[in-house]
Amino acid sequence: MxxxxxxxxxxxxxxxxxxxxxxxxxxxxxxxxxxxxxxxxxxxxxxxxxxxxxxxxxxxxxxxxxxxxxxxxxxxxxxxxxxxxxxxxxxxxxxxxxxxxxxxxxxxxxxxxxxxxxxxxxxxxxxxxxxxxxxxVLPQVAIAMAALVAGMVVRIRREAAAGMRTEQARRAASEERLRMAQDLHDTIGHGLAAIAMQAGVALHVLDRDVAEARRAMEAVRATSRESLDNLRAGLERLRGDEPARRGPAPPGPGLDGLGELADRVRAAGVELTVDVQPDLGLAGPVEAAAFRIVREALTNVLRHAGAATTLVLVRRDDADLLVEITDTGAGTGTAAEGGLGIRGMRAQAEQLGGTLEVGPLPAGGFSVRARIPVEARA
Incomplete structure (x- = not known):
C-alpha cells in the first residue's frame, strides 16, 4: 500500500x-x-x-x-x-x-x-x-525557439547548481579528512613522543633505580593505551560516511586536560611549569584550540628539545586569550619550524580568527605564542 x-x-x-x-x-x-x-x-x-x-x-x-x-x-x-x-x-x-x-x-x-x-x-x-x-509561421517558430532556449537555460542553471553542490560536498569531505588527519597527528604523535621519552627514562635509570624505571614504564603503558584509544576513535571516524551520520566532532579536551598532559610530559623527564589563569570563561572551541596548541608544542619539546625546561602560560589579555610555550632546548626550532605540527597549530589559531608566532629565543630555546579572540566561535 x-x-x-x-x-x-x-x-x-x-x-x-x-x-x-x-x-x-x-x-x-x-x-x-x-x-x-x-x-x-x-x-x-x-x-x-x-x-x-x-x-x-x-x-x-x-x-x-x-x-x-x-x-x-x-x-x-x-x-x-x-x-x-x-x-x-x-x-x-x-x-x-x-x-x-x-x-x-x-x-x-x-x-x-x-x-x-x-x-x-x-x-x-x-x-x-x-x-x-x-x-x-514566424510567430509560432519564434515562440517554440524561445521555449527551447528557456528550457536550456534552466537545465544549465540546474547543472551548475548541482556541480556547485558536488564541489562543496567534495571540499567539505576533503576538509574533514584533513582535520581528522591533523587530529591523528596531534594525538598519536604526542603519545608516541611521550612513550619514546618515558621509555628512555626507564632505560636510563633501570640499573640504579628500579622504582623510578617502574614508574616510567607504567607511564608508557598508560600513554600507550590512551594513544590506542585515540587511534581507534580516529579510524572509526574515517570509515565510510560516519562523520555525516554522527554530526560534527566534539571540540575535544579543554584546558582542564592540561594537568594530565603535564604529568605525562614530566614523566618523560621534562621540567615543566604550567601557569593557567583561573576563571578564563572561554568558549569550548577556544579552549580546545588552546589545549591542542599546548599539546603540539609540548610534543615538539619531547621530540626535539631533550630534557629542557619548559614553561606554559595561559592568560587573558583584554579580548584575547594568550597561549605561550617556551623551552630551553637546543634543537626545537630548527627541527620543528617547518613541520606539520606548526602548520596545525597555526590552523587552530587562524580558524578562530587568531594568530600564531613561532621562533627561536635570543638566549636559546624556542617560543610558541598564540593569540585567539576570547569570543571566537568555530
Missing amino acids: KVSGVWARARWADAWPCLPFLAVGLIGTEPAATYQPDAARPLDPAAYTLIVIAALALAGRRRPGTALAVNGAAVAAYLAAGYPYGPILLTVPAAVYGVGVAWPAGRAMAVVAADVGVLVVALFAKAVAEGEDSVT
Whole structure:
C-alpha cells in the first residue's frame, strides 16, 4: 500500500501541470473559433479529442521526447484538418520547454527542429485547405525557439547548481579528512613522543633505580593505551560516511586536560611549569584550540628539545586569550619550524580568527605564542 501510494503521488506530480492546458483547451477553443468563420472545418468531437491528447501528452514529463512527439502529432493533425486556431497551440511551447530542460542542447535542438518542421507543414496544409495564398509561421517558430532556449537555460542553471553542490560536498569531505588527519597527528604523535621519552627514562635509570624505571614504564603503558584509544576513535571516524551520520566532532579536551598532559610530559623527564589563569570563561572551541596548541608544542619539546625546561602560560589579555610555550632546548626550532605540527597549530589559531608566532629565543630555546579572540566561535 505504501509503495502504491508513493507511485500515485509521483504520477500526480507528473500529471498535474497538464491540467491547466486541458482546461483552457476545452473551455477556450469554442470562443476562439467564433472569431474564425473562415476555418476549413468546424469544431467536432475529433477536434476536442486532439485537444485532449495534446494536453495530456504534457503529463509525460519523465519522457519528454515521447511527450513532444505525441503533442506534435496531435497539434499537427488538428491544424492539417483545418480546425480553427485555439489554445491547443499553447501546449507546443510547453512540450518544447520540457525537452529543453531534460536533454542536452544538441539533441534537444534536433528534436525540436523536427517537431517545428512538422507543425510548419501542418500550417501550410491548413492554409491550403482554407484557400489562403500565404501563411505566417514566424510567430509560432519564434515562440517554440524561445521555449527551447528557456528550457536550456534552466537545465544549465540546474547543472551548475548541482556541480556547485558536488564541489562543496567534495571540499567539505576533503576538509574533514584533513582535520581528522591533523587530529591523528596531534594525538598519536604526542603519545608516541611521550612513550619514546618515558621509555628512555626507564632505560636510563633501570640499573640504579628500579622504582623510578617502574614508574616510567607504567607511564608508557598508560600513554600507550590512551594513544590506542585515540587511534581507534580516529579510524572509526574515517570509515565510510560516519562523520555525516554522527554530526560534527566534539571540540575535544579543554584546558582542564592540561594537568594530565603535564604529568605525562614530566614523566618523560621534562621540567615543566604550567601557569593557567583561573576563571578564563572561554568558549569550548577556544579552549580546545588552546589545549591542542599546548599539546603540539609540548610534543615538539619531547621530540626535539631533550630534557629542557619548559614553561606554559595561559592568560587573558583584554579580548584575547594568550597561549605561550617556551623551552630551553637546543634543537626545537630548527627541527620543528617547518613541520606539520606548526602548520596545525597555526590552523587552530587562524580558524578562530587568531594568530600564531613561532621562533627561536635570543638566549636559546624556542617560543610558541598564540593569540585567539576570547569570543571566537568555530
